[in-house]
Structure formats: structure tokens, C-alpha cells
Amino acid sequence: MGNFTLGRYIPLDSPIHRMDPRAKISAMLVVLIAIFFPAGWIGYGIIFAVVASVIVTARLSFRYILRSMKPMMFMMVFLLVINSLVMKTGTPLFTLGSFTLYSDAILQTLYIVVRLLLMIMITTCLTATTKPLDMTLGIEDLLKPFEKIHVPSHEIAMLISIALRFIPDLIDETNRIIKAQESRGVDLKEGKFSERIMAILSLVVPLFVSAFQRAEDLANAMEARGYAPGEKRTRYKVLKMETRDHLLLAGAFLLLGTMIWLAYFR
Amino acid sequence: MAIRFEKVSHIYSDGTPYRYVALSDVDLELKEGKMTAIIGQTGSGKSTLVQHLNALLLPTAGKLTVLDKVIEAGGEHKGLKELRGKVGLVFQFPEYQLFEETVLKDIAFGPKNFGVSEQDALKQAKEAMKMVGLGKEYEERSPLELSGGQKRRVAIAGILAMDPKVLVLDEPTAGLDPAGTKSMMELFRKLNREYGKTVLIVTHDMEQVFGYCDEVVVIENGRVRTHETVREFFRDSSACKAMGVLPPDVITLKEMLIAKGFQVPEDVMDTDTLAKVIAKQVKHHG
Numbered sequence: 026m027g028n029f030t031l032g033r034y035i036p037l038d039s040p041i042h043r044m045d046p047r048a049k050i051s052a053m054l055v056v057l058i059a060i061f062f063p064a065g066w067i068g069y070g071i072i073f074a075v076v077a078s079v080i081v082t083a084r085l086s087f088r089y090i091l092r093s094m095k096p097m098m099f100m101m102v103f104l105l106v107i108n109s110l111v112m113k114t115g116t117p118l119f120t121l122g123s124f125t126l127y128s129d130a131i132l133q134t135l136y137i138v139v140r141l142l143l144m145i146m147i148t149t150c151l152t153a154t155t156k157p158l159d160m161t162l163g164i165e166d167l168l169k170p171f172e173k174i175h176v177p178s179h180e181i182a183m184l185i186s187i188a189l190r191f192i193p194d195l196i197d198e199t200n201r202i203i204k205a206q207e208s209r210g211v212d213l214k215e216g217k218f219s220e221r222i223m224a225i226l227s228l229v230v231p232l233f234v235s236a237f238q239r240a241e242d243l244a245n246a247m248e249a250r251g252y253a254p255g256e257k258r259t260r261y262k263v264l265k266m267e268t269r270d271h272l273l274l275a276g277a278f279l280l281l282g283t284m285i286w287l288a289y290f291r
Numbered sequence: 292m293a294i295r296f297e298k299v300s301h302i303y304s305d306g307t308p309y310r311y312v313a314l315s316d317v318d319l320e321l322k323e324g325k326m327t328a329i330i331g332q333t334g335s336g337k338s339t340l341v342q343h344l345n346a347l348l349l350p351t352a353g354k355l356t357v358l359d360k361v362i363e364a365g366g367e368h369k370g371l372k373e374l375r376g377k378v379g380l381v382f383q384f385p386e387y388q389l390f391e392e393t394v395l396k397d398i399a400f401g402p403k404n405f406g407v408s409e410q411d412a413l414k415q416a417k418e419a420m421k422m423v424g425l426g427k428e429y430e431e432r433s434p435l436e437l438s439g440g441q442k443r444r445v446a447i448a449g450i451l452a453m454d455p456k457v458l459v460l461d462e463p464t465a466g467l468d469p470a471g472t473k474s475m476m477e478l479f480r481k482l483n484r485e486y487g488k489t490v491l492i493v494t495h496d497m498e499q500v501f502g503y504c505d506e507v508v509v510i511e512n513g514r515v516r517t518h519e520t521v522r523e524f525f526r527d528s529s530a531c532k533a534m535g536v537l538p539p540d541v542i543t544l545k546e547m548l549i550a551k552g553f554q555v556p557e558d559v560m561d562t563d564t565l566a567k568v569i570a571k572q573v574k575h576h577g
């Protein structure tokens with residue numbers, strides 16, 4: 026938990042950090058879609074090169090991104106096991122008793138792992154370089170056109186920003202409660218089943234209590250300052266697209282186009 | 292020797308942009324049976340320091356000895372749970388750790404985790420409740436519906452029920468009313484004097500340091516700046532002034548008297564003796 030890095034904003038100064046959040050969010054969505062075209066290893070190579078250069082420009086470290094992959098290791102091993110059991114196509118690699126491992130099992134798993142890695146790299150490019158507040162402003166603006174079909178864009182944006190705002194707090198709170206219960210002899214790693222249940226209860230109950238407490242405090246503080254959902258509000262920070270933002274979007278669409286071409290027209 | 296820090300450093304989130312050096316090269320020895328105050332500004336590293344005592348945090352560099360347990364940076368660590376039973380740590384705002392259905396069960400939770408039988412745990416819990424001044428009528432109430440001060444007592448009782456040798460309290464009286472604060476401090480003194488427990492208390496209140504503790508450790512920017520006896524620390528108000536905190540009233544009074552020309556011996560530090568000294572000198576003049 027202490028090294029929870031996924032989705033955290035990293036306060037640095039880089040051209041990517043200074044870009045318009047709307048451009049970054051849209052570009053991210055476009056590139057995420059691009060991943061799902063079966064463009065083969067060449068396609069993934071191109072996406073990887075592009076995303077890696079963005080990461081370098083944003084001054085993020087690869088080690089940092091790799092570390093946020095760690096929680097998924099288990100899932101990947103699981104995938105590999107399942108794939109080896111069910112995939113019976115491709116060239117047989119070796120046989121062990123009645124079990125034969127086929128090349129497609131490995132290949133298919135690698136495909137998924139590479140996609141996951143790319144997805145994490147891409148989303149990290151956004152979340153690590155965009156302040157939560159800017160992110161919400163961006164989301165709100167991008168949702169504006171949908172207000173015509175009664176999508177409450179401001180409320181959604183407010184919800185997301187509050188959720189984002191509370192994630193680090195709740196992580197800190199969880200760590201604090203874990204420590205407090207460990208001081209009372211709770212052992213989260215070992216112990217009998219009934220003890221483990223007790224250990225989990227001793228974390229979950231205080232966490233819920235404090236989360237509800239926080240929510241109530243925040244609601245009161247917002248109301249005390251006159252916040253009312255649905256009212257017209259002005260903005261302190263006005264977003265403005267610049268040349269580099271248009272370039273980013275153009276680049277993202279170009280990448281998407283390349284993937285579609287690689288997948289279907291070659 | 293109960294506790295010894297040797298060149299202990301602690302770095303949070305090392306290897307990330309959030310890296311923060313919270314303790315650097317701390318050398319500190321605390322003797323068994325003393326009541327020691329740990330003071331310093333917010334963010335100076337007091338909480339980080341005390342969390343090393345029951346191995347919730349491990350040093351990133353240096354070596355630490357608590358009771359007989361040696362904890363070295365980078366080493367393999369077993370038996371940390373046993374240490375946690377001997378060093379009871381009460382966190383800042385401990386009321387957020389309550390979760391059981393009843394006060395009594397919540398207090399008995401700690402001892403049960405350390406292998407005490409259900410029956411004995413309940414017995415110890417009842418004793419701990421008596422110590423912190425919670426009457427029998429609280430036993431079956433839900434800890435979640437108590438007032439802040441009562442929750443605090445339940446949380447402290449939860450640690451006392453484990454019967455630790457060393458009791459560490461991180462700002463235990465923050466936010467309590469004056470009467471509650473006083474009874475808490477008297478409880479800690481009793482645990483120290485009568486039950487022979489080594490007590491460490493993080494506090495911002497100089498009256499508490501002066502009135503209850505034997506020794507003072509001043510933490511500044513993650514380093515130990517001073518470690519001396521309370522009498523040495525309050526020989527005049529200069530140490531307090533350097534930290535930007537209010538000295539105890541008696542010390543202020545003494546310095547005002549000296550400024551007015553009274554002769555006050557250095558070792559006079561309580562109101563009664565001070566009054567006698569003044570009375571004598573006033574009579575002389577009269």
C-alpha cells in the first residue's frame with residue numbers, strides 16, 4: 026500500500042504537464058482505442074515507441090511505471106496458467122505427461138500482457154501529468170455537449186474530482202488504521218481463518234466510519250460556502266487549447282489511423 | 292537500557308519523487324522506568340520516531356534496540372509481534388481504530404491477539420477500563436456512539452489491557468478538555484511510578500512536560516536536538532523561547548521575580564518553595 030503509485034499525480038514541470046487536460050484526455054482515449062486493433066507486433070512496437078517518447082518528455086521514470094504494474098503480476102501468471110490449459114493451437118513446444126504446451130498459449134498471454142502494459146503506460150501519462158483539478162475541468166468540458174441529452178456534466182465532474190481528491194486520503198487513512206491495529210497485535214499476513222476475518226473487520230469498520238465522517242464534513246463545508254448543484258457557476262481557471270495541444274490530438278489520431286491501416290488494409 | 296537508537300534514519304517513499312527524509316542519524320538512549328517527553332514542531336518527525344519503537348516503521352539506516360530486540364536496517368525481522376505486545380503504542384487520535392460491537396470487546400481485542408484466553412482478556416479489559424476511569428455502565432455500549440473523549444479512553448484502555456512494559460503515547464491529550472487532560476496525565480504518571488512502566492509521551496504542552504516527566508527529548512528537522520532532564524531543560528526559559536513555545540507558568544514567574552530584584556536560587560522550581568523564598572525576602576525588607 027505504501028508504494029501505491031497507480032494514478033497518482035507527480036508534480037514535475039514538463040511540456041506534457043503544461044498541456045490542456047482536454048487534449049490529453051481525448052488523446053489518451055484515442056490511443057487506448059488504437060491498442061485494440063489487431064495491428065500485430067509492428068503496431069504495438071510503434072505505439073510503445075510513441076508512448077515511451079511521451080513518458081520521456083514528461084520526465085517520468087520507467088521504473089516508476091513498472092512498479093505500478095506489480096499488483097497485476099498475479100493476474101498475469103493466472104492468465105498464463107489458464108491459457109496453457111485451454112489453448113491447443115500453434116506449434117507444440119513441449120510435452121509433460123498428458124499435458125502439451127502450445128506456442129499460442131504463450132503468444133496470447135504475451136499479447137494481453139503487452140496490451141495491459143501499454144494501457145498502464147498511457148493512463149499513467151495522463152494521470153501523472155495532470156492535476157486532479159485540471160482533470161475534472163477537462164472532463165466537465167468534454168461532457169458539455171452531452172448536456173443536451175441531460176447528462177449532468179458538472180455533477181459528474183464534481184463526483185469524479187471528489188473521488189480523486191479522496192483516494193490519497195483514504196490510502197493514508199488505511200495505512201494509519203493498519204498500523205494502529207498492528208499495534209494491537211493484528212497480524213495481516215498470518216493467522217487462522219477466523220483471526221484473518223477479525224483482522225479484516227478491524228480495518229474495514231474504522232475505514233467506513235472515517236469515510237462517512239469525511240463525506241459528511243465535506244458536504245457540510247460545501248453547503249456552508251453556498252454550493253448548490255445545478256446552479257450556474259463561473260470558473261476561476263479557463264482552459265485554452267494551444268498549438269501543441271492540437272498537435273497532440275493530431276498525433277493521436279494519426280496513430281489510430283496507422284493501427285487501422287496495419288490491421289485491415291495492408 | 293530500555294531503548295537505544297544508533298544512527299537511525301528513516302526515509303519515506305525512497306526512490307520516488309515523494310522521497311522524504313523524516314529522521315536522520317538519530318542517536319538516543321532511554322532508560323527503563325523513566326517518563327520521557329518528546330517535543331518538537333509539527334512535522335519534525337516525532338510520530339515517525341515513536342513508530343520505530345514497536346517496529347511499525349523499520350529504520351532505513353542504522354540500528355535500534357528496544358528491550359532485548361535488535362532491529363537493524365535491511366535485516367530479516369522475526370518476532371515483531373512479540374515486541375508489539377511489550378511496547379504499547381497509542382496513536383494520535385486513536386479513537387479512529389475502534390471497531391467492535393461493545394467497548395469491553397474492543398478493549399479485549401489486543402490481549403486476545405497476543406494469545407491471552409478469552410476469559411483473562413475480558414478480565415484485563417475490565418481492569419483497564421477502571422484505570423482510565425470508564426465505569427461499568429460503558430462495558431456493553433457501542434464504542435462508535437461515545438463522545439470523542441470517551442472514545443479516546445477506550446482506545447487507551449485497549450493498549451493498557453495488553454499490559455505492555457513500555458507505553459508510548461503520541462499526543463494523547465490533543466483535543467481533550469482540561470479536566471480530561473489532567474486525569475489522563477495523572478494516569479500516565481501512576482502507570483510510570485506505581486506500575487513501573489517506561490512511558491514516552493509526545494506532547495506540545497510544556498506544563499505537562501514540566502509537571503509530569505523526568506526527561507525531555509527535543510526533535511528538530513528529524514534530528515535529536517537536545518536530550519536532558521526536565522530540571523536542566525527548564526533551568527530558565529531560554530530553551531522554550533528558542534522553540535517558540537510558552538514556558539511553564541512557574542518558570543515565567545520566577546524570571547519575573549528575578550527581573551524585579553529578588554534573589555531566587557536556581558534549583559527552585561515549584562510554587563511552594565518559590566512562595567517561601569519570596570516571603571522570606573519580603574519580611575527582610577519589611
Ligand SMILES: Nc1ncnc2c1ncn2[C@@H]1O[C@H](COP(=O)(O)OP(=O)(O)O)[C@@H](O)[C@H]1O
Binds near residue numbers: 332
Ligand atoms: N507515510 C508518509 N509518507 C511520506 N511522508 C510522510 C509520511 N508520514 C509522515 N511523513 C512526513 O514526515 C515528516 C514527519 O512526520 P511526523 O513524524 O508525523 O511528524 P510529527 O509527528 O513530528 O508532526 C512530515 O513532514 C510528514 O509530512
Ligand SMILES: [Mg+2]
Binds near residue numbers: 337338339383461
Ligand atoms: Mg505527529
